[in-house]
Amino acid sequence: MTAYGSTAHRRDDMVAQGYWRDITLLDHLARVVAETPDKTALVANRAESGETRRFTFADLDRLSDLVALSLRALGVGRGDVVSFQLPNWWEFTVLHLASLKLGAISNPLMVIFRERELAFMLGLAESKVLVVPHRFRGFDYPALAADVQARLPALGHVFVAGGTGDNAFDRLLAPAAGEAGRAALKPYPLAADDVVQLLYTSGTTGEPKGVMHTSNTMLSNLVPFAARLRLGADDVIHMPSPMAHQLGFMYGLVLPVVLGATAVLQDIFAAPEMARQIADERATFTMGATPFLNDLTGHVETTGQGTPTLSVFVSAGAPIPRALVARARAALGAAVVSAWGMSENGAVTTTRPEDGADKTTSTDGLALPGMEVRVIDAQGNLLAPGEEGMLQVRGCSNFVGYMKRPDLPGLSAEGWFDTGDIARMDAEGYIRIAGRSKDIIVRGGENIPVVEVEELLFKHAAVAAVAVVGYPDLRLGERACAFVVLREGASFSFEAMIAYLKEQRMAQQYFPERLEIVDELPRTPSGKIQKFRLREIAARPGA
Numbered sequence: 001m002t003a004y005g006s007t008a009h010r011r012d013d014m015v016a017q018g019y020w021r022d023i024t025l026l027d028h029l030a031r032v033v034a035e036t037p038d039k040t041a042l043v044a045n046r047a048e049s050g051e052t053r054r055f056t057f058a059d060l061d062r063l064s065d066l067v068a069l070s071l072r073a074l075g076v077g078r079g080d081v082v083s084f085q086l087p088n089w090w091e092f093t094v095l096h097l098a099s100l101k102l103g104a105i106s107n108p109l110m111v112i113f114r115e116r117e118l119a120f121m122l123g124l125a126e127s128k129v130l131v132v133p134h135r136f137r138g139f140d141y142p143a144l145a146a147d148v149q150a151r152l153p154a155l156g157h158v159f160v161a162g163g164t165g166d167n168a169f170d171r172l173l174a175p176a177a178g179e180a181g182r183a184a185l186k187p188y189p190l191a192a193d194d195v196v197q198l199l200y201t202s203g204t205t206g207e208p209k210g211v212m213h214t215s216n217t218m219l220s221n222l223v224p225f226a227a228r229l230r231l232g233a234d235d236v237i238h239m240p241s242p243m244a245h246q247l248g249f250m251y252g253l254v255l256p257v258v259l260g261a262t263a264v265l266q267d268i269f270a271a272p273e274m275a276r277q278i279a280d281e282r283a284t285f286t287m288g289a290t291p292f293l294n295d296l297t298g299h300v301e302t303t304g305q306g307t308p309t310l311s312v313f314v315s316a317g318a319p320i321p322r323a324l325v326a327r328a329r330a331a332l333g334a335a336v337v338s339a340w341g342m343s344e345n346g347a348v349t350t351t352r353p354e355d356g357a358d359k360t361t362s363t364d365g366l367a368l369p370g371m372e373v374r375v376i377d378a379q380g381n382l383l384a385p386g387e388e389g390m391l392q393v394r395g396c397s398n399f400v401g402y403m404k405r406p407d408l409p410g411l412s413a414e415g416w417f418d419t420g421d422i423a424r425m426d427a428e429g430y431i432r433i434a435g436r437s438k439d440i441i442v443r444g445g446e447n448i449p450v451v452e453v454e455e456l457l458f459k460h461a462a463v464a465a466v467a468v469v470g471y472p473d474l475r476l477g478e479r480a481c482a483f484v485v486l487r488e489g490a491s492f493s494f495e496a497m498i499a500y501l502k503e504q505r506m507a508q509q510y511f512p513e514r515l516e517i518v519d520e521l522p523r524t525p526s527g528k529i530q531k532f533r534l535r536e537i538a539a540r541p542g543a
Contacts, residue, residue: 010415011193014220019370019396022192024215025257026100032057032260036233040262043281044090047268048136053090057260064097065182069175071102074157076128078103078188081198083122084131085109085141088243088265091161091169093253095131100196103188105212107198108244111136112507118148121200121208124404126154131169134162137268142167192216198403199246201343201447208449210403211246211343221346221397222255224369228352229312229337231285233260236309238283240266240274240292241445246343247316251287271299275307282309289317289445291475293328293336300331310334312353316341317445317477319433322361340364340433344399344417349373349431363430364423371395374416375425383424388434391423392416441470441480448480448510456504457482457497462490467521467529468512471538481538482512485520492517514538 014020032039037058044053055063076082082099084107086092096106107125109118111133122130130149132141145158161169175181190196192215200208226232239252243265256263264281266274269288274296278286286292293315300307310332316339325336335353338360342348349365359365367373375389376382383389394415402408411417422434441448450468457466465485470478486492494515501511516538522530 010411013415014216014370014396017370017396019220019223020192020216021219022216023219024100024190024192024196025097025219025254026187026190028219028258028260029057029061029097032257033061036260039260041256042090042093043262043264043277044088045264045266045273045277046089047266047270047273055090057257060094060097060257062182063094063173064101065185066175066179067094067098067172068101068187069177069181069185070172071098071104071129073176074129076102076104079195080104081107081125081127082129082131083107083109083125083127085111085113085118085145086131086133086161086244087111087136087267088239088248088252089133089161089267090265091131092243093263096253100190101185101187103190103194105195105198108249109200110242110244110507111139111141112509114507115144115147115505117208117507118144119151121210122148122155123152124210125198127152128154129157129159130155131159131161134160134164190215192219195400197249199244199249199343207452209405209408211399212401212403213399217397217399218250218254218346219258220370221368222250222258225251225347225350226255226259228350228368229285229314230353231255231259231261231312235259235285236262236264236281236283238264238266238274238278238281238286240269240286241288245445246341246346247287247445250346251314269295271295272303272305275299275303275305278307278310279305283307284309284311285314286310286312287314287316287339290315290320290324290477291444293320294324294475297324297328297331301327307332307334312337314339314347314350316347317442319364319477320361321474322357325357325360336360338363338365340431342419344419345371345393345395345397348393348397351430359430363426363432366428366430367393367395371397373423373425373429373431375423375431385427386424388422388424391419391421391431391433393419441468441478443470443473443478443480443509444476446509450480453480453482453501453506453510453512456501456506457484460492460497460500462486462492462496464490465521467531467534469531469534469538471514471535479514480510480512481514481516481534483516483518483521483534483537485518 041057042055099106132145149155159169195212197213199211241248314337339350351365372394423431464487467483473479522533
């Protein structure tokens with residue numbers, strides 16, 4: 001697949017500066033297997049069964065070889081998309097490594113997605129293989145996959161992690177060639193500019209966009225990230241955030257292999273279990289949205305269950321309240337680091353472990369080496385420190401384009417990416433996200449595709465007009481409120497709204513938490529809805 005957006009000029013620049021090293025995750029895996037084959041690479045916990053499984057780096061190499069052999073026998077090869085809708089399970093890591101060995105593209109999918117989202121995403125990617133759980137949180141994923149597969153002729157194979165039938169994932173661990181076939185496996189000679197990841201992100205169009213990354217764009221982020229946070233092979237990285245998010249994927253799956261460090265995976269977040277895993281596995285680093293930090297801190301404060309080995313907690317996805325930073329540092333004994341990034345580029349800015357509470361709570365950090373940030377006005381002029389404007393980023397970890405959407409804005413001729421966020425920068429280069437020009441609500445680190453929710457609600461027979469906006473929430477950052485104007489004589493309740501969205505098979509995490517029936521929506525003279533006024537109404541105490 002052509003990595004459009006990765007121009008020759010950009011490549012020359014990144015190579016010259018030493019950020020693109022033309023190595024892949026397979027190169028790191030081979031090095032670690034040669035140096036420390038028996039070191040624990042992965043500790044995978046399953047909350048519902050209580051099972052914990054441990055894998056060495058040699059285990060990951062062997063298992064991914066076997067899966068690669070099986071997938072190759074099914075016709076999966078260079079540029080094909082392998083999709084997996086899995087929690088933070090060991091199969092997730094093995095599938096990505098196996099895909100790399102075939103030159104295939106990994107397409108992680110959030111477990112919250114249902115028919116509506118899956119059909120679009122798998123169809124756009126022309127996925128050849130889909131892997132799902134047998135059960136997770138009581139949901140029947142094989143039935144969901146069967147419904148979607150019937151609509152997608154390119155989707156030839158569905159496998160079930162934890163299944164027992166002919167399509168059980170374990171069948172991929174027993175290729176026809178057997179264990180002996182590993183010796184004959186010749187991995188595709190993966191180039192560092194080949195697309196290796198397809199990750200969907202919500203956009204203002206109401207239609208998910210497929211972000212494409214290469215080994216160069218992804219790995220060039222991790223080296224400076226690890227250096228700033230002083231991470232190395234002796235660290236134990238705990239990951240409670242979904243690996244189907246860029247945060248979980250890059251820093252819970254890829255980073256540990258790059259470092260030769262141990263990863264500890266939590267599949268269902270619960271603060272008591274997170275604290276236990278950190279203590280039992282002697283985790284030194286973790287990363288998640290603000291609710292993870294808030295809940296873990298509260299649990300440790302209440303119970304006294306300590307996390308003595310934890311050195312760094314990186315919180316991304318929402319601003320961190322100043323009071324929470326002070327509490328977290330005292331309770332957890334760890335440095336709290338604020339970060340900002342996107343699916344399109346990973347973590348772009350972070351504070352530093354040695355920064356004080358002021359920087360951690362009032363900024364989203366300083367650009368990592370290899371990345372530049374700037375704040376401009378509508379005419380493209382640089383703004384002075386403290387002035388709010390459009391945030392753009394440029395550098396090594398910017399993505400290489402949106403799948404099959406060359407019409408969507410990518411990188412400019414000069415390499416700048418318009419984030420769609422409004423920000424300000426201080427005199428030291430630290431940025432603060434002030435708002436979003438994109439119409440997206442960020443709820444607990446999860447992007448809510450507002451346009452898609454609005455479009456569905458507008459189709460309801462009772463709805464004459466609708467606008468969905470975010471309102472502040474101390475724990476989640478934001479929640480969603482739907483303002484609805486009814487058709488004459490119609491009625492519509494919160495319960496009816498939820499039932500309708502369930503019927504439309506939309507992911508439940510996208511449902512608004514509130515419904516406000518209004519006579520009219522505030523509009524400009526040109527007819528555009530004034531969402532800032534609705535946000536003000538939704539944010540009022542007692543509203």
